[in-house]
Amino acid sequence: MPDLDGGITREGDGDKLNILGQTYYVKAWCESAFAFETNSKPGQHVPVHIHPTQDEFILVQEGTLDLKLDGVWTKARAGDLVRMPKGVPHGYFNKSDKPVRALFWVSPAGRLKELFDELHEMTDVEAVVRISAEHDVDFLPPEANE
Numbered sequence: 001m002p003d004l005d006g007g008i009t010r011e012g013d014g015d016k017l018n019i020l021g022q023t024y025y026v027k028a029w030c031e032s033a034f035a036f037e038t039n040s041k042p043g044q045h046v047p048v049h050i051h052p053t054q055d056e057f058i059l060v061q062e063g064t065l066d067l068k069l070d071g072v073w074t075k076a077r078a079g080d081l082v083r084m085p086k087g088v089p090h091g092y093f094n095k096s097d098k099p100v101r102a103l104f105w106v107s108p109a110g111r112l113k114e115l116f117d118e119l120h121e122m123t124d125v126e127a128v129v130r131i132s133a134e135h136d137v138d139f140l141p142p143e144a145n146e
Helices: 112-119 125-134
Strands: 016-019 022-030 033-040 045-050 055-062 064-069 072-077 081-084 090-093 100-107
Touching: 016 112, 022 112, 033 112, 055 064, 055 072, 064 081, 064 100, 112 125
Parallel strands: none
Antiparallel strands: 016 022, 022 033, 033 100, 045 090, 055 081, 055 100, 064 072, 064 090
16 A cells, blocks of 8 residues: 655546445545545445445535434435444445535545456446445435435
8 A cells, every 4th residue: 555645636536436326536645644536526426335344425516415323314415524433334425416526535535446457447336336345435225315
């Protein structure tokens, strides 16, 4: 795993990944953290899941995210910071009619960057769930998203 490279990652820069139709840009990666920008179109989401070894954060930059955090629905708007401690079930959903852009980061980085690299361009949802579990991201059953 690389040491943190100092400097600036400009808007639109960073490795571009397609994770189930959503565009992600890798912004920073080192042992202590992994940061990435997400661009979610209306209707896109990441189902409820758990990171057993990582704290996760979301800084909403544009739009509104509907979040299910530890079984409770809430909204995060531009400028809001969402804090999700390790072990807490969470998922995010763009239920609006506008795109959402957000900066996510996890600490420590764990194997999330490697997971995203493997998921790039995959379309088989069952394989995504299986591979995610192999990288310390555990998706809950579909009813957790209701």
